[in-house]
Amino acid sequence: MVKILNALAAGLCLAAASTASAMSAEELIAKNIEARGGLEKIQAIDAVRASGRMVFADGDFSIELSYLNLVRAGAGCRTEISLQGLTAITAYGGGTGWNVSPFQGRRDPERMSADDAKSLEYCADLDGPLVDWQAKGHQVEYQGTEDVDGTEAHKLKVTLKNGDVQTMYFDPDYFLEIRSLMQTTVRGVKQEQETDVGNYERINGVYLPFSIESGPKGGPKSQKVEIEKIEAGVEIDPAQFAFPTR
Template sequence: MRSRLIISFISAALIASAGFAQDKNAPTLDELVSKNIEAKGGADALRGLQSLTLTGKMLVQQGQIQLTYVQTKKRPGEVRAEATLQGMTQVEAYDGKEGWKISPFQGRKDPERMSADDVKSLMEDAEIDGPLVDWKAKQSTVDYLGTEDVDGTLAHKLKVMRKNGDVNFVYLDPDHFLEIRILTQRIKHGAQVEVETDLGDYENINGVFIPFSIETGRKGDPDKQKIVIDKAEGNVPVDDAIFRFPTTATK
Protein backbone atom coordinates (compact mmCIF):
# COMPACT_ATOMS: atom_id res chain seq x y z
CA MET A 1 0.00 0.00 0.00
CA ARG A 2 2.78 2.38 0.99
CA SER A 3 4.63 1.79 -2.31
CA ARG A 4 1.46 2.46 -4.30
CA LEU A 5 0.96 5.75 -2.44
CA ILE A 6 4.54 6.78 -3.15
CA ILE A 7 4.14 5.95 -6.87
CA SER A 8 0.87 7.89 -7.01
CA PHE A 9 2.50 10.87 -5.32
CA ILE A 10 5.44 10.82 -7.75
CA SER A 11 3.10 10.55 -10.75
CA ALA A 12 1.02 13.48 -9.54
CA ALA A 13 4.16 15.53 -8.96
CA LEU A 14 5.43 14.79 -12.47
CA ILE A 15 2.10 15.77 -14.04
CA ALA A 16 2.01 18.99 -12.04
CA SER A 17 5.60 19.73 -13.00
CA ALA A 18 4.84 19.16 -16.70
CA GLY A 19 1.80 21.42 -16.49
CA PHE A 20 3.86 24.12 -14.80
CA ALA A 21 6.50 23.86 -17.52
CA GLN A 22 3.85 24.21 -20.23
CA ASP A 23 2.35 27.27 -18.51
CA LYS A 24 5.82 28.76 -18.10
CA ASN A 25 6.53 28.32 -21.82
CA ALA A 26 3.13 29.65 -22.92
CA PRO A 27 3.26 33.08 -24.59
CA THR A 28 1.95 36.07 -22.68
CA LEU A 29 -0.90 38.26 -23.89
CA ASP A 30 1.48 41.12 -24.67
CA GLU A 31 3.74 38.80 -26.67
CA LEU A 32 0.85 37.52 -28.77
CA VAL A 33 -0.49 41.00 -29.50
CA SER A 34 3.01 42.18 -30.40
CA LYS A 35 3.53 39.21 -32.72
CA ASN A 36 0.15 39.85 -34.34
CA ILE A 37 1.09 43.48 -35.03
CA GLU A 38 4.46 42.45 -36.48
CA ALA A 39 2.81 39.73 -38.58
CA LYS A 40 0.47 42.30 -40.08
CA GLY A 41 3.46 44.42 -41.12
CA GLY A 42 4.37 46.35 -38.00
CA ALA A 43 2.93 49.35 -36.18
CA ASP A 44 4.39 51.94 -38.57
CA ALA A 45 2.98 50.23 -41.67
CA LEU A 46 -0.43 49.87 -40.02
CA ARG A 47 -0.51 53.53 -39.03
CA GLY A 48 0.54 54.47 -42.56
CA LEU A 49 -2.41 52.66 -44.12
CA GLN A 50 -5.06 55.38 -43.93
CA SER A 51 -7.56 53.94 -46.40
CA LEU A 52 -8.19 50.58 -48.02
CA THR A 53 -10.36 49.65 -51.00
CA LEU A 54 -11.08 45.97 -51.65
CA THR A 55 -12.64 44.71 -54.89
CA GLY A 56 -13.76 41.17 -55.59
CA LYS A 57 -16.77 38.91 -55.48
CA MET A 58 -19.30 37.79 -52.90
CA LEU A 59 -20.53 34.20 -53.06
CA VAL A 60 -23.84 33.29 -51.41
CA GLN A 61 -26.14 30.27 -51.32
CA GLN A 62 -23.15 27.93 -51.24
CA GLY A 63 -21.54 29.71 -54.18
CA GLN A 64 -24.52 29.44 -56.52
CA ILE A 65 -24.94 33.24 -56.69
CA GLN A 66 -22.02 35.59 -57.30
CA LEU A 67 -22.15 39.35 -56.72
CA THR A 68 -19.57 42.01 -57.47
CA TYR A 69 -18.19 43.29 -54.18
CA VAL A 70 -16.45 46.55 -53.22
CA GLN A 71 -15.53 47.63 -49.70
CA THR A 72 -13.85 50.91 -48.75
CA LYS A 73 -12.45 51.69 -45.31
CA LYS A 74 -11.00 54.96 -44.09
CA ARG A 75 -9.56 55.97 -40.77
CA PRO A 76 -10.52 56.72 -38.11
CA GLY A 77 -13.60 54.51 -38.51
CA GLU A 78 -15.56 54.75 -41.75
CA VAL A 79 -16.65 51.93 -44.04
CA ARG A 80 -18.83 51.37 -47.09
CA ALA A 81 -19.61 48.00 -48.70
CA GLU A 82 -21.42 47.44 -51.99
CA ALA A 83 -22.69 44.18 -53.50
CA THR A 84 -24.04 44.33 -57.06
CA LEU A 85 -26.10 41.83 -59.04
CA GLN A 86 -28.07 42.38 -62.25
CA GLY A 87 -27.85 46.15 -62.03
CA MET A 88 -28.97 46.37 -58.40
CA THR A 89 -26.54 47.43 -55.68
CA GLN A 90 -26.91 46.76 -51.99
CA VAL A 91 -25.11 49.34 -49.84
CA GLU A 92 -24.15 49.35 -46.17
CA ALA A 93 -22.16 52.29 -44.80
CA TYR A 94 -20.97 53.81 -41.54
CA ASP A 95 -19.50 57.31 -41.21
CA GLY A 96 -18.19 56.99 -37.66
CA LYS A 97 -21.45 58.20 -36.14
CA GLU A 98 -24.36 56.48 -37.85
CA GLY A 99 -24.97 53.59 -40.22
CA TRP A 100 -27.31 53.34 -43.17
CA LYS A 101 -28.20 50.93 -45.95
CA ILE A 102 -29.91 50.48 -49.30
CA SER A 103 -31.53 47.06 -49.73
CA PRO A 104 -32.85 46.65 -53.30
CA PHE A 105 -32.91 42.86 -53.01
CA GLN A 106 -35.53 43.29 -50.27
CA GLY A 107 -37.46 45.77 -52.41
CA ARG A 108 -36.09 48.86 -50.65
CA LYS A 109 -34.37 51.25 -53.04
CA ASP A 110 -34.20 54.27 -50.73
CA PRO A 111 -31.50 54.66 -48.07
CA GLU A 112 -32.53 53.78 -44.51
CA ARG A 113 -30.77 54.51 -41.25
CA MET A 114 -29.67 51.43 -39.34
CA SER A 115 -30.45 50.63 -35.72
CA ALA A 116 -27.74 50.72 -33.06
CA ASP A 117 -27.69 46.91 -32.96
CA ASP A 118 -27.42 46.55 -36.74
CA VAL A 119 -24.56 49.03 -36.98
CA LYS A 120 -22.31 47.12 -34.56
CA SER A 121 -20.93 44.83 -37.25
CA LEU A 122 -20.15 47.82 -39.47
CA MET A 123 -18.20 49.46 -36.66
CA GLU A 124 -15.99 46.38 -36.51
CA ASP A 125 -15.73 46.18 -40.30
CA ALA A 126 -14.44 49.76 -40.30
CA GLU A 127 -11.30 48.70 -38.43
CA ILE A 128 -8.32 48.40 -40.75
CA ASP A 129 -6.17 46.90 -37.99
CA GLY A 130 -8.49 44.31 -36.42
CA PRO A 131 -9.58 43.93 -32.78
CA LEU A 132 -6.17 43.44 -31.13
CA VAL A 133 -4.27 46.49 -32.35
CA ASP A 134 -4.61 49.43 -29.91
CA TRP A 135 -7.08 47.45 -27.81
CA LYS A 136 -6.41 49.59 -24.75
CA ALA A 137 -7.10 52.81 -26.66
CA LYS A 138 -10.37 51.24 -27.84
CA GLN A 139 -11.23 50.60 -24.16
CA SER A 140 -11.44 46.86 -24.75
CA THR A 141 -10.24 44.17 -22.37
CA VAL A 142 -8.27 41.20 -23.69
CA ASP A 143 -7.51 37.80 -22.12
CA TYR A 144 -5.42 34.92 -23.41
CA LEU A 145 -7.36 31.65 -23.12
CA GLY A 146 -4.70 29.20 -24.29
CA THR A 147 -4.96 27.14 -27.47
CA GLU A 148 -7.90 25.59 -29.29
CA ASP A 149 -8.27 23.48 -32.42
CA VAL A 150 -9.45 25.38 -35.50
CA ASP A 151 -9.96 22.93 -38.35
CA GLY A 152 -6.81 21.01 -37.44
CA THR A 153 -4.71 24.01 -36.39
CA LEU A 154 -3.92 24.49 -32.69
CA ALA A 155 -4.56 28.23 -32.64
CA HIS A 156 -3.96 30.76 -29.88
CA LYS A 157 -7.31 31.95 -28.53
CA LEU A 158 -7.82 35.47 -27.19
CA LYS A 159 -11.01 36.95 -25.79
CA VAL A 160 -11.68 40.60 -26.64
CA MET A 161 -14.43 42.30 -24.66
CA ARG A 162 -15.35 45.50 -26.46
CA LYS A 163 -16.56 48.73 -24.91
CA ASN A 164 -20.09 48.15 -26.25
CA GLY A 165 -20.32 44.67 -24.71
CA ASP A 166 -19.62 42.66 -27.87
CA VAL A 167 -17.15 39.80 -27.50
CA ASN A 168 -14.63 38.65 -30.11
CA PHE A 169 -12.85 35.33 -29.71
CA VAL A 170 -9.77 35.82 -31.87
CA TYR A 171 -7.83 32.78 -33.08
CA LEU A 172 -4.23 33.34 -34.18
CA ASP A 173 -2.25 30.97 -36.36
CA PRO A 174 0.51 29.47 -34.14
CA ASP A 175 3.21 29.97 -36.79
CA HIS A 176 2.33 33.27 -38.45
CA PHE A 177 0.24 34.92 -35.68
CA LEU A 178 -2.35 36.27 -38.10
CA GLU A 179 -6.08 35.91 -37.45
CA ILE A 180 -7.54 32.74 -38.95
CA ARG A 181 -10.92 32.92 -37.23
CA ILE A 182 -12.95 35.45 -35.25
CA LEU A 183 -16.05 34.32 -33.38
CA THR A 184 -18.22 37.27 -32.42
CA GLN A 185 -20.93 37.21 -29.77
CA ARG A 186 -23.29 40.16 -29.54
CA ILE A 187 -26.82 41.02 -28.46
CA LYS A 188 -28.97 41.91 -31.44
CA HIS A 189 -32.60 42.91 -31.01
CA GLY A 190 -32.71 41.27 -27.59
CA ALA A 191 -31.14 37.94 -28.56
CA GLN A 192 -27.55 36.75 -28.55
CA VAL A 193 -26.10 35.89 -31.94
CA GLU A 194 -22.80 34.23 -32.78
CA VAL A 195 -21.08 35.07 -36.05
CA GLU A 196 -18.06 33.10 -37.21
CA THR A 197 -15.57 34.63 -39.65
CA ASP A 198 -12.73 32.64 -41.21
CA LEU A 199 -9.82 34.62 -42.66
CA GLY A 200 -7.08 33.51 -45.03
CA ASP A 201 -5.03 34.07 -48.20
CA TYR A 202 -3.24 37.11 -46.78
CA GLU A 203 -1.59 39.50 -49.24
CA ASN A 204 0.80 42.41 -48.70
CA ILE A 205 -0.83 45.77 -49.45
CA ASN A 206 1.26 48.87 -48.75
CA GLY A 207 3.31 46.85 -46.28
CA VAL A 208 0.27 45.48 -44.43
CA PHE A 209 -1.00 41.91 -44.73
CA ILE A 210 -4.71 41.84 -45.58
CA PRO A 211 -6.93 38.72 -45.84
CA PHE A 212 -8.14 38.07 -49.39
CA SER A 213 -10.52 35.30 -48.31
CA ILE A 214 -13.28 36.11 -45.81
CA GLU A 215 -16.02 33.61 -45.00
CA THR A 216 -18.77 34.73 -42.63
CA GLY A 217 -21.98 33.29 -41.22
CA ARG A 218 -23.88 32.27 -38.14
CA LYS A 219 -21.97 29.72 -36.09
CA GLY A 220 -22.95 26.22 -37.19
CA ASP A 221 -24.62 27.42 -40.40
CA PRO A 222 -23.15 25.53 -43.39
CA ASP A 223 -24.33 28.21 -45.84
CA LYS A 224 -21.87 31.02 -45.21
CA GLN A 225 -21.19 34.13 -47.23
CA LYS A 226 -17.74 34.10 -48.83
CA ILE A 227 -15.86 37.14 -50.07
CA VAL A 228 -12.91 36.63 -52.39
CA ILE A 229 -10.76 39.71 -52.98
CA ASP A 230 -9.21 40.14 -56.42
CA LYS A 231 -7.70 43.59 -55.95
CA ALA A 232 -6.74 45.80 -53.02
CA GLU A 233 -5.58 49.42 -53.03
CA GLY A 234 -4.14 51.31 -50.10
CA ASN A 235 -4.16 55.05 -49.46
CA VAL A 236 -6.26 55.92 -52.49
CA PRO A 237 -8.01 59.29 -51.92
CA VAL A 238 -11.53 58.68 -50.61
CA ASP A 239 -14.25 61.32 -50.31
CA ASP A 240 -15.88 61.19 -46.85
CA ALA A 241 -19.24 61.87 -48.51
CA ILE A 242 -19.55 58.25 -49.67
CA PHE A 243 -19.91 57.13 -46.05
CA ARG A 244 -22.59 59.64 -45.10
CA PHE A 245 -26.34 59.22 -45.34
CA PRO A 246 -27.37 60.67 -48.73
CA THR A 247 -28.71 64.18 -48.27
CA THR A 248 -30.93 63.83 -51.34
CA ALA A 249 -32.73 60.84 -49.84
CA THR A 250 -36.46 61.00 -49.31
CA LYS A 251 -37.14 61.46 -45.60
Protein backbone atom coordinates in the same frame (compact mmCIF):
# COMPACT_ATOMS: atom_id res chain seq x y z
CA MET B 1 17.61 6.07 -8.87
CA VAL B 2 17.49 5.83 -12.65
CA LYS B 3 13.68 5.72 -12.54
CA ILE B 4 13.63 8.79 -10.28
CA LEU B 5 15.99 10.70 -12.58
CA ASN B 6 13.92 9.72 -15.60
CA ALA B 7 10.74 10.88 -13.86
CA LEU B 8 12.38 14.19 -12.92
CA ALA B 9 13.62 14.67 -16.48
CA ALA B 10 10.17 13.94 -17.85
CA GLY B 11 8.66 16.39 -15.39
CA LEU B 12 11.13 19.08 -16.39
CA CYS B 13 10.35 18.50 -20.06
CA LEU B 14 6.64 18.82 -19.40
CA ALA B 15 7.21 21.99 -17.41
CA ALA B 16 9.35 23.43 -20.22
CA ALA B 17 6.70 22.57 -22.80
CA SER B 18 4.01 24.12 -20.64
CA THR B 19 6.09 27.29 -20.20
CA ALA B 20 6.74 27.48 -23.93
CA SER B 21 3.07 27.20 -24.79
CA ALA B 22 1.94 29.68 -22.14
CA MET B 23 1.54 33.24 -23.38
CA SER B 24 0.07 36.47 -22.07
CA ALA B 25 -2.48 38.47 -24.03
CA GLU B 26 0.07 41.25 -24.47
CA GLU B 27 2.66 38.84 -25.90
CA LEU B 28 0.19 37.38 -28.37
CA ILE B 29 -0.94 40.83 -29.50
CA ALA B 30 2.68 41.92 -29.99
CA LYS B 31 3.40 38.83 -32.08
CA ASN B 32 0.30 39.41 -34.21
CA ILE B 33 1.15 43.07 -34.86
CA GLU B 34 4.69 42.13 -35.83
CA ALA B 35 3.45 39.32 -38.08
CA ARG B 36 1.08 41.64 -39.88
CA GLY B 37 3.93 43.97 -40.78
CA GLY B 38 4.71 46.02 -37.70
CA LEU B 39 2.96 48.89 -35.96
CA GLU B 40 4.42 51.65 -38.14
CA LYS B 41 3.29 50.11 -41.44
CA ILE B 42 -0.13 49.16 -40.07
CA GLN B 43 -0.82 52.70 -38.87
CA ALA B 44 0.48 54.20 -42.12
CA ILE B 45 -2.53 52.79 -44.02
CA ASP B 46 -5.40 55.27 -43.67
CA ALA B 47 -7.72 54.01 -46.42
CA VAL B 48 -8.44 50.74 -48.24
CA ARG B 49 -10.42 49.87 -51.35
CA ALA B 50 -11.02 46.13 -51.80
CA SER B 51 -12.83 44.61 -54.76
CA GLY B 52 -13.69 41.11 -55.83
CA ARG B 53 -16.67 38.79 -55.69
CA MET B 54 -19.08 37.49 -53.09
CA VAL B 55 -20.69 34.07 -53.30
CA PHE B 56 -23.82 33.07 -51.37
CA ALA B 57 -24.45 29.34 -51.18
CA ASP B 58 -27.43 27.47 -49.75
CA GLY B 59 -27.33 23.75 -50.46
CA ASP B 60 -27.27 23.26 -54.21
CA PHE B 61 -28.12 26.92 -54.85
CA SER B 62 -25.42 29.59 -55.17
CA ILE B 63 -25.24 33.09 -56.55
CA GLU B 64 -22.22 35.27 -57.34
CA LEU B 65 -22.17 39.06 -56.99
CA SER B 66 -19.52 41.72 -57.47
CA TYR B 67 -18.10 43.06 -54.22
CA LEU B 68 -16.64 46.42 -53.21
CA ASN B 69 -15.53 47.54 -49.75
CA LEU B 70 -14.34 51.06 -48.90
CA VAL B 71 -12.84 52.02 -45.55
CA ARG B 72 -11.27 55.27 -44.44
CA ALA B 73 -9.78 55.38 -40.95
CA GLY B 74 -11.88 57.44 -38.57
CA ALA B 75 -14.41 58.32 -41.29
CA GLY B 76 -16.43 55.19 -41.99
CA CYS B 77 -16.96 52.16 -44.17
CA ARG B 78 -19.14 51.14 -47.12
CA THR B 79 -19.82 47.76 -48.71
CA GLU B 80 -21.53 47.31 -52.06
CA ILE B 81 -22.69 44.07 -53.67
CA SER B 82 -24.04 44.22 -57.20
CA LEU B 83 -25.93 41.94 -59.56
CA GLN B 84 -27.69 42.68 -62.87
CA GLY B 85 -27.71 46.43 -62.41
CA LEU B 86 -28.85 46.38 -58.78
CA THR B 87 -26.51 47.42 -55.95
CA ALA B 88 -27.10 46.80 -52.27
CA ILE B 89 -25.23 49.13 -49.91
CA THR B 90 -24.37 48.88 -46.22
CA ALA B 91 -22.53 51.88 -44.82
CA TYR B 92 -21.54 53.56 -41.58
CA GLY B 93 -20.34 57.10 -41.05
CA GLY B 94 -20.78 59.95 -38.61
CA GLY B 95 -22.22 57.59 -36.03
CA THR B 96 -25.02 56.47 -38.36
CA GLY B 97 -25.51 53.13 -40.10
CA TRP B 98 -27.65 52.95 -43.21
CA ASN B 99 -28.41 50.66 -46.13
CA VAL B 100 -30.02 50.32 -49.53
CA SER B 101 -31.71 46.97 -50.16
CA PRO B 102 -32.91 46.74 -53.79
CA PHE B 103 -32.96 42.94 -53.67
CA GLN B 104 -35.71 43.28 -51.03
CA GLY B 105 -37.52 45.87 -53.13
CA ARG B 106 -36.21 48.90 -51.19
CA ARG B 107 -34.24 51.23 -53.44
CA ASP B 108 -34.12 54.27 -51.14
CA PRO B 109 -31.53 54.60 -48.37
CA GLU B 110 -32.79 53.73 -44.90
CA ARG B 111 -31.23 54.48 -41.55
CA MET B 112 -30.37 51.48 -39.41
CA SER B 113 -31.38 51.25 -35.78
CA ALA B 114 -28.64 51.68 -33.20
CA ASP B 115 -28.79 47.93 -32.46
CA ASP B 116 -28.55 46.95 -36.13
CA ALA B 117 -25.67 49.38 -36.72
CA LYS B 118 -23.80 48.17 -33.64
CA SER B 119 -21.82 45.58 -35.59
CA LEU B 120 -20.56 48.34 -37.92
CA GLU B 121 -19.36 50.64 -35.16
CA TYR B 122 -15.72 49.62 -35.48
CA CYS B 123 -15.59 49.06 -39.23
CA ALA B 124 -13.49 52.19 -39.77
CA ASP B 125 -10.81 50.92 -37.37
CA LEU B 126 -8.33 49.87 -40.05
CA ASP B 127 -5.69 49.04 -37.44
CA GLY B 128 -7.99 46.44 -35.90
CA PRO B 129 -9.09 46.13 -32.26
CA LEU B 130 -5.70 44.94 -30.98
CA VAL B 131 -3.67 48.03 -31.89
CA ASP B 132 -3.86 50.47 -28.93
CA TRP B 133 -6.58 48.32 -27.40
CA GLN B 134 -6.28 49.99 -23.98
CA ALA B 135 -6.77 53.49 -25.41
CA LYS B 136 -9.79 52.24 -27.37
CA GLY B 137 -11.41 50.96 -24.19
CA HIS B 138 -11.30 47.26 -25.06
CA GLN B 139 -10.38 44.40 -22.73
CA VAL B 140 -8.32 41.36 -23.74
CA GLU B 141 -7.86 37.91 -22.22
CA TYR B 142 -5.65 35.09 -23.44
CA GLN B 143 -7.57 31.80 -23.26
CA GLY B 144 -4.96 29.23 -24.23
CA THR B 145 -5.23 27.20 -27.41
CA GLU B 146 -8.11 25.55 -29.23
CA ASP B 147 -8.37 23.27 -32.24
CA VAL B 148 -9.42 25.12 -35.39
CA ASP B 149 -9.82 22.62 -38.22
CA GLY B 150 -6.73 20.71 -37.12
CA THR B 151 -4.65 23.72 -36.08
CA GLU B 152 -3.97 24.28 -32.37
CA ALA B 153 -4.65 28.01 -32.54
CA HIS B 154 -4.01 30.64 -29.88
CA LYS B 155 -7.29 32.03 -28.55
CA LEU B 156 -7.83 35.63 -27.49
CA LYS B 157 -11.06 37.05 -26.05
CA VAL B 158 -11.59 40.73 -26.88
CA THR B 159 -14.41 42.54 -25.11
CA LEU B 160 -15.07 45.65 -27.15
CA LYS B 161 -15.94 48.98 -25.60
CA ASN B 162 -19.57 48.66 -26.73
CA GLY B 163 -19.94 45.29 -24.98
CA ASP B 164 -19.66 43.03 -28.02
CA VAL B 165 -17.25 40.12 -27.62
CA GLN B 166 -14.87 39.06 -30.37
CA THR B 167 -12.94 35.83 -29.89
CA MET B 168 -9.92 35.72 -32.18
CA TYR B 169 -7.88 32.65 -33.16
CA PHE B 170 -4.28 32.89 -34.38
CA ASP B 171 -2.06 30.49 -36.28
CA PRO B 172 0.58 29.14 -33.82
CA ASP B 173 3.42 29.50 -36.31
CA TYR B 174 2.66 32.72 -38.17
CA PHE B 175 0.50 34.49 -35.54
CA LEU B 176 -1.94 35.75 -38.17
CA GLU B 177 -5.67 35.57 -37.48
CA ILE B 178 -7.40 32.54 -39.00
CA ARG B 179 -10.84 32.72 -37.36
CA SER B 180 -12.97 35.05 -35.29
CA LEU B 181 -16.26 34.63 -33.47
CA MET B 182 -18.30 37.80 -32.94
CA GLN B 183 -20.95 37.81 -30.23
CA THR B 184 -23.38 40.72 -30.25
CA THR B 185 -26.85 41.44 -28.91
CA VAL B 186 -29.46 42.91 -31.24
CA ARG B 187 -32.87 43.85 -29.79
CA GLY B 188 -32.20 41.60 -26.82
CA VAL B 189 -31.27 38.58 -28.93
CA LYS B 190 -27.74 37.20 -28.78
CA GLN B 191 -26.16 36.59 -32.18
CA GLU B 192 -22.93 34.75 -32.99
CA GLN B 193 -21.18 35.05 -36.35
CA GLU B 194 -18.12 32.96 -37.18
CA THR B 195 -15.63 34.13 -39.81
CA ASP B 196 -12.60 32.37 -41.31
CA VAL B 197 -9.91 34.47 -42.99
CA GLY B 198 -6.92 33.41 -45.08
CA ASN B 199 -4.94 33.75 -48.31
CA TYR B 200 -2.92 36.61 -46.87
CA GLU B 201 -1.00 38.89 -49.21
CA ARG B 202 1.29 41.81 -48.44
CA ILE B 203 -0.16 45.21 -49.32
CA ASN B 204 1.96 48.30 -48.57
CA GLY B 205 4.03 46.13 -46.24
CA VAL B 206 1.01 44.79 -44.31
CA TYR B 207 -0.46 41.30 -44.62
CA LEU B 208 -4.19 41.42 -45.41
CA PRO B 209 -6.60 38.49 -45.97
CA PHE B 210 -7.97 37.90 -49.48
CA SER B 211 -10.41 35.16 -48.46
CA ILE B 212 -13.27 35.68 -45.98
CA GLU B 213 -15.92 33.05 -45.21
CA SER B 214 -18.67 33.58 -42.66
CA GLY B 215 -21.86 32.15 -41.25
CA PRO B 216 -23.67 31.59 -37.96
CA LYS B 217 -21.72 29.72 -35.29
CA GLY B 218 -22.13 25.98 -35.76
CA GLY B 219 -23.72 26.42 -39.18
CA PRO B 220 -22.40 26.41 -42.73
CA LYS B 221 -20.34 29.38 -43.88
CA SER B 222 -22.67 30.31 -46.69
CA GLN B 223 -21.12 33.69 -47.46
CA LYS B 224 -17.69 33.81 -49.08
CA VAL B 225 -15.77 36.86 -50.23
CA GLU B 226 -12.86 36.40 -52.61
CA ILE B 227 -10.82 39.58 -52.87
CA GLU B 228 -9.16 40.14 -56.23
CA LYS B 229 -7.55 43.53 -55.57
CA ILE B 230 -6.75 45.68 -52.55
CA GLU B 231 -5.60 49.28 -52.92
CA ALA B 232 -4.20 50.91 -49.79
CA GLY B 233 -3.75 54.63 -49.19
CA VAL B 234 -6.25 55.56 -51.90
CA GLU B 235 -8.34 58.74 -51.84
CA ILE B 236 -11.86 58.02 -50.60
CA ASP B 237 -14.46 60.77 -50.25
CA PRO B 238 -15.92 60.66 -46.69
CA ALA B 239 -19.28 61.64 -48.22
CA GLN B 240 -19.64 58.03 -49.41
CA PHE B 241 -20.11 56.95 -45.80
CA ALA B 242 -22.69 59.59 -44.84
CA PHE B 243 -26.42 59.04 -45.12
CA PRO B 244 -27.55 60.51 -48.45
CA THR B 245 -29.42 63.78 -48.07
CA ARG B 246 -30.97 63.66 -51.52
